Amino acid sequence: MDFLKVTINLGSPMVEPGDLFHLDALLGALRVSEVRAELGDGINPRDHHYDLPLEQYRSRSGQWVFKASAFHINKGAASQNWMQTSRINTAEAARHRSEGFLLLRAAKPNPAGGPFKNSLYHYPLVWATLTAYCVGDQARIADLLSQCRQIGGRRGVGCGRVAGFSVEVVPEVECTWALRAMPDDSEQSILCGEYALAMSALQSPYWDRSLHKPALVPTSLA
Secondary structure: OEEEEEEEEEOOOEEOOOOOOEHHHHHHHHHHHHHHHHHOOOOOHHHOOOOOOEOEEEOOOOOEEEOEOEOEEEEOOOOEEEEEEEOOOHHHHHHHHHOOOOOOOOOOOOOOOHHHOOEEEEEEEEOEEEEEEEEEOHHHHHHHHOOOOEOOOOHHHOOOEEEEEEEEEOOHHHOOOOOOOEEOOOOHHHOOOOEEEEEEOOOOOOOOHHHOEEEEEEHHHO
């Protein structure tokens, strides 16, 4: 295992994440996609989230995390708000239905819900380079990242396109892998800077609130 720096360059602006975006979450998603391509859709993603080429840190209480930091989002310009609307032309939908191109169980499209729901979204977009640090297998991490085409939300409309990446060996003192959600009883000697006590998951999927527990979160990435 090596001390590594991961850099991801974007070819289109990404939706700025509202929470910490951990490297192991991205690698876990890529690993799940890899297994799904091999075994089909019948897999349980959570059986493969942790099959990663990363070292682990275990605290005194037995809580563990991957030695992989959250991404630092190096903005090339200030964030900008982006608005997206979704509307349905009911007259055109009715014509498509009468001609057999559109199947609906209901008597007419419902703009208040379902696939024809009218909606309005606001997203913060940012041009950025993403950097993270980890302790792991350089070749295998690069292999997983080679499968990554986009990052973040609204990928279906072209956000977060990956233009390139690098995985390079760095000195141990530069490898700040602990800039991530850490166990609340982590040794002070491994922490990087200031942390705040917050509720967070320690492993992927980080969005799952049933996994949230008291954790130390770096204030420099907040």
